[in-house]
Amino acid sequence: MRLSSDAKGVYPIAPTPFLPDGRIDEASIDRITDFYGEIGATGLTVLGVMGEAPKLDGAEAAAVAARFIRRTSLPVIVGVSAPGFAAMASLAKTAMEAGAAGVMIAPPNTLRTDDHIVTYYRHAAEAIGPDVPFVIQDYPLSFSVVMTPGVIRRIVADNPSCVMLKHEDWPGLEKISALRGFQRDGSMRPISILCGNGGLFLDFECERGADGAMTGYAFPEMLVDVVRLVAAGERARAHDIFDAHLPLLRYEQQPGVGLAVRKYVLMRRGLLASDAQRKPAGGLSATARAEVDFLLARLARHDGRARLA
Structure with missing residues (x-):
């Protein structure tokens, strides 16, 4: 199963579960993978920014990706971003051999010009091989690399294996409109656009032409609902469930x-055995946990899925 430019729906960014001692929690990987399949996700993305990929060594990253892939029949995208192309190519090869649908590549924060960005993605595509579908991760708030719609169009034109944009610019609604405009006027071939930022703008992103979401909100069922309702033309219902969350x-x-x-x-939903992160990591104070519990109780008045024991 290879990723293609017509991919739609919700690809949750899966967290990497850890036990309190820092070991990978394989049982929680299985449990959360099953959950994503049950709620109507159309795919999964692993080893993303919120998957704590930089905290894993090469062998661990390959093992985590393989366990997610083996557990599900959904297409799995594996984040392979790395400081150098050798490590990127190695993980991409391992992931694709394990059955991944494609890989995701983020730009390093050393890129400064449009030409540098375009050249980087051309070299990355060469490193992983022309038969490996890849996703551009456009997340300037994190990577400090700004990709204009024109730059994205150049990357797509240069690389037939580029099939998707993970759109995480903020503000970014006009960028979606510009890219879909390029497709309408024939200056860029169609690609899938899935959006991140925790789903914070998903209601309008879908209306602007995004194909769905690739992010990791703790209630991915809501993301599935919004994408489905917008596609069905049920705008008010889509905004109602989004607003509640x-x-x-x-x-x-x-x-x-x-x-x-x-x-x-x-963890409160029973999907992770522990909320542990690998160090370095920021935790929640008792006050912060109480605030989250308060928000869950308020959400439960509108969405019973937030009614937790």
Whole structure:
């Protein structure tokens, strides 16, 4: 199963579960993978930014990716971003041999010009091989690399194996409109656009032409709902369920503690055995946990899936 430019729906960014002593929690990998399949996700993404990929060594990264892939029939995208092309190519080869659908590549923060960005992705595509479908990860808030719509169009034109954009620019609604405009006027071939940022702008991103979400909010069922309802033309219902989740969504998007919030909620939902992160990591204070619990209780008034024991 290879990733293609017509991919749609929700590809949750899976967390990497850890036990309190820092070991990888394989049982929780299995449990959360099954959950994603049950809620209607159309794919999975592993070893992303919120998957704590930089905290894994090469063997661990390959093992984690392989366990997710073996556990599900859904297409799995594996993050292979690395400081050098040798490590990127090695993980991409291992992931694809294990059955991955494609890989995701983020730009290093050393890129300074449009030409540098375009050249980097051409070299990355050469390193992983022309038969490996890849996703551009456009996340300037984290990587400090700004890709204009024109730059993305150049990358797509240069690399037939580029089939998807993970769109995480902020503000970024006009970028989606510009890219879909390129497709309409024939100046760029169609690609899939899935959006991140915790789903914070998903309601309008889908209306602007995004194909869905690739992010890791602790209630990915809501993301599935929004994508489905927008596609069905049920705008009001899509915004109603999105608005109900917005306070918790916003809280989870705090830089530095967002993953701690997400893992805490996933633990409370029984999907992770522990909310542990590998060091260095930011944790939640008792006050912060109480605030999350308060938000969950308020959300439960509108969405019974947040009614936790």
